[in-house]
Amino acid sequence: MSKVRYVILVSLMVVLSACGTVLHGSAGRATEIVERGSLRDLAVARGFYIGAAVAFAPLSANEEYRDTLKREFNMVVPENAMKMGPIHPQPTTYSFGAADAIVKFAEANGMKVRGHNLVWHEQMPEWIKGGKFTRDELLNILHDHIKTVVEHYKGRILAWDVVNEAIGDSGALRNDVWLSVIGPDYIDNAFRWAHEADPKAKLFYNDYGGEGMNGKSNAIYTLVKGMKERGVPIDGVGLQMHISLNNPPSADAVQANIERIGALGLQVHITEMDVKIQDGAGTLDEKLAAQAQLYYDMASVCLKTDPCKAFLTWGFTDQYTWITSPPGRPDAPLLFDKTYAFKPAYGALGDALAER
Ligand code: G3I
Numbered sequence: 001m002s003k004v005r006y007v008i009l010v011s012l013m014v015v016l017s018a019c020g021t022v023l024h025g026s027a028g029r030a031t032e033i034v035e036r037g038s039l040r041d042l043a044v045a046r047g048f049y050i051g052a053a054v055a056f057a058p059l060s061a062n063e064e065y066r067d068t069l070k071r072e073f074n075m076v077v078p079e080n081a082m083k084m085g086p087i088h089p090q091p092t093t094y095s096f097g098a099a100d101a102i103v104k105f106a107e108a109n110g111m112k113v114r115g116h117n118l119v120w121h122e123q124m125p126e127w128i129k130g131g132k133f134t135r136d137e138l139l140n141i142l143h144d145h146i147k148t149v150v151e152h153y154k155g156r157i158l159a160w161d162v163v164n165e166a167i168g169d170s171g172a173l174r175n176d177v178w179l180s181v182i183g184p185d186y187i188d189n190a191f192r193w194a195h196e197a198d199p200k201a202k203l204f205y206n207d208y209g210g211e212g213m214n215g216k217s218n219a220i221y222t223l224v225k226g227m228k229e230r231g232v233p234i235d236g237v238g239l240q241m242h243i244s245l246n247n248p249p250s251a252d253a254v255q256a257n258i259e260r261i262g263a264l265g266l267q268v269h270i271t272e273m274d275v276k277i278q279d280g281a282g283t284l285d286e287k288l289a290a291q292a293q294l295y296y297d298m299a300s301v302c303l304k305t306d307p308c309k310a311f312l313t314w315g316f317t318d319q320y321t322w323i324t325s326p327p328g329r330p331d332a333p334l335l336f337d338k339t340y341a342f343k344p345a346y347g348a349l350g351d352a353l354a355e356r
Contacts, residue, residue, distance in 0.1 A: 036350065039072045039349060039350055039353060040071065040073055042350060042353035042354055043353055044074060046303075046356070048309070048311070048353070049074060049112060049158075049269075049309060049310035049311070049312075050072070050074060050075065050310075050311055050312075050349075050353065051073050051074070051076055051077060051111075051112075051114065051310060051312035051313075052072075052073050052075075052313050052314075052315060052316040053077050053078070053079040053116075053272065053312065053313070053314045053315050054069065054076045054077065054078055054079060054102050054105075055079045055080065055320055056078070056081050056101060056102060058319075058320055059101065059102060059105060060101065064340050065317065065319075065320075068316065068317065068336065068340055069105075069316065070109040070111070072316065072335075073111060074110070074112065075106075075111055075113070075114060075158070075310060076102060076105070076106045076111050076112075076113055076114070077113070077114035077115075077116045077312055078098070078099050078115075078116060079116075079315065079322075080123065081098035081102055082099045082115055082116055082117065083116070083122075083123040084118075084119075084120065084123065084124050084125055084128070084145060085123040085124055085125045085126075086098065086123070087099060087149060088125055088148075088149070089125050090125070090127060091127055091141075094148060094149070094152070096152060099153075103156055103157075107156070112158040113156060113157050113158060114157070114158060114159050114160070114161065114269070114271070114310075114312065115149075115150075115153060115157040115159070115160040115161065115201070116160075116161045116164070117160070117161035117162070117163070117164035117206060118145070118146050118149065118150070118160060118161070118163070118164075118190060118194060119142065119146075119162065119163045119164065119166075119178060119186065119187075119190045120163075120164040120165060121166075121174055121176035121177070121178070122165075124177070128141070128177065129177075133181060135182055135183070138177070138178070138181045139182055139186075139189065142178070142182070142189070143189070143193050146162075146193040146194050146197060147193060147196070147197050150193075150194050150197035150198045151198065153198070154197065155198065155200065157198065157201050158201070158202060159201060159202040159203070159204055159235070159310075160194055160198075160201050160202070160203055160204065161204050161205075161206035161238055161271070162190050162191050162194045162203045162204060162205065162234075163187050163190050163191070163206070164206045165206070165207050165208065166178075166205070166207070166223070167207055167216065167219045167220060167223065169209065169216065170215075171215045171218065171219035172219075187205075187223070187232075188227060188232045191227065191232050191233055191234050192232065192233060194233075195233035202235040202267065203233055203234055203235050203236070204234070204235065204236040204237060204238045204271075205220065205223065205224055205227075205234060205236075205237050205238065206237070206238030206240065206271055207220055207238070207239075207240060208240040208241075208242050208272070210239065210257070211239045211241055211243070211249045211253075211254050211257065211298075212250060212253030212254050212257060213253045213256055214249075217257050220237060221260060221261065221264075224264060224266060225264055228264050228265065228266070234266065235266060236261075236266050236268060236269060236309075237261050237267075237268055237269075238268075238269050238271035238272075239254070239257070239269070239270050239271065240270075240271050240272040240273075241270050241272060241273035241298060242272055242273070242274055242276075242314065243273070243274075243275055243294065243298075244275065244276035244277070244278075244279055244280070245277055245280030245281075245287060245291065245294070246279045246280065248275075248294050248297075251297045251298070251300070251301045254298065254301045255301045258301070258302070258307055258308050259305060259307070261307060262307025266307065267307050267308070268302070268305075268307045268308045268309070269309060269310040269311070270298060270299075270308065270310070270311045270312060271312050272312065272314040273295070273311070273313045273314065274314045274315065274321065274323060274333035274334055275291045275294050275333050275345070276331055276333050277291050277331055277332055277333065278326075278329040278330065278331045288332070288343060288344045289344055291332075291333075291343075291344070292343070292344035292345045292347065292348035293348065295348045295349045295352070296348035296349065296351055298311075299348075299349050299352035300352045300355070303352060303353070303355075313334060313335060314334075315333075315334050316334055316336055317334055317335075317336040317337070317338065317340055318331075318332045318333065318334050318336065318337050318338045318343075319336075319338040319339075319340075321333055321334055335349060
């Protein structure tokens, strides 16, 4: 968003606020947002990371996207550009262009970068999906991949999602190519190789569905506890937080989960929050208010629970989101609408950041 457009938008919010039409359901909120500054200003003031996933296409083509991103966030994570499929498309070919552009954008604007991700069962290159490898061959491939990518960005990535979504919904390790060909030690090896390649980067295990206290989070806890006991260089757990209005985790359960992870000596980042509204009840305004409350609740829990050091959303404008909707049931999971106007969720996240 250009500065002129931002000023116009903010002025409009002040007028609406004065008329009683307000963000996040309470009078004066828009005025407060103007006075208190952007999400980034609020996060910096308390030494916290507020971030968003970035897609290469709009970053290259859309000025409003770039302007909003650098105004509101002090951390980014490439949504797809660092995944194995895009970045390692052929056995001996690495394609760093899109990821390099995102990292350079972040550095030019004083933002930190999370790296996402080094090992996952999705978005793998065709040559791995279609290949038949022995355990030793696949171990060598994985080692080469991690060493090459992590060394390429050495010193420039605050935290890597080393292994992503290794646990299935049953709580057992997912029977993907990594587990079935290498065995469960692919996880420990991945972290060791990432640490060798960039000893200063914080190394995370990242997953969805284990934000509160449940079978999945118990499985994640057991996995990372075992890693700590084996001396594997792991620094944190990423709680993705892809949630919907229907069945969100309770703030108390998320807090208990963050605390038990912290008791292992690990950090937590909320890595991919978005809130689906298509299955919620009520009018659109009611759904957006309920969505805002969830952003507020989850950000507040993170901010008040010491091991939680960063809060990232998976995108920031409803113009670009991975959430698809069936016809007639549109969705709007993020902080800004498709025209980059503030949504109630934006005000709510700012409220959480502004509170001490
Ligand atoms: O870039 C190609 C393009 O060249 C091709 O023509 C087109 C045809 O389908 O596909 C494009 O790639 C797509 C890519 O997004 C970029 O738009 C892939 O098909 C598509 O699968 C991919 O989806 C991504 C998904 O991960 C992959 O499984 C989503 O954008 C991304 O938001 C999503 O992110 C994941 C996190 O990494 C892990 N946690 C869950 C989260 C949401 O699923």
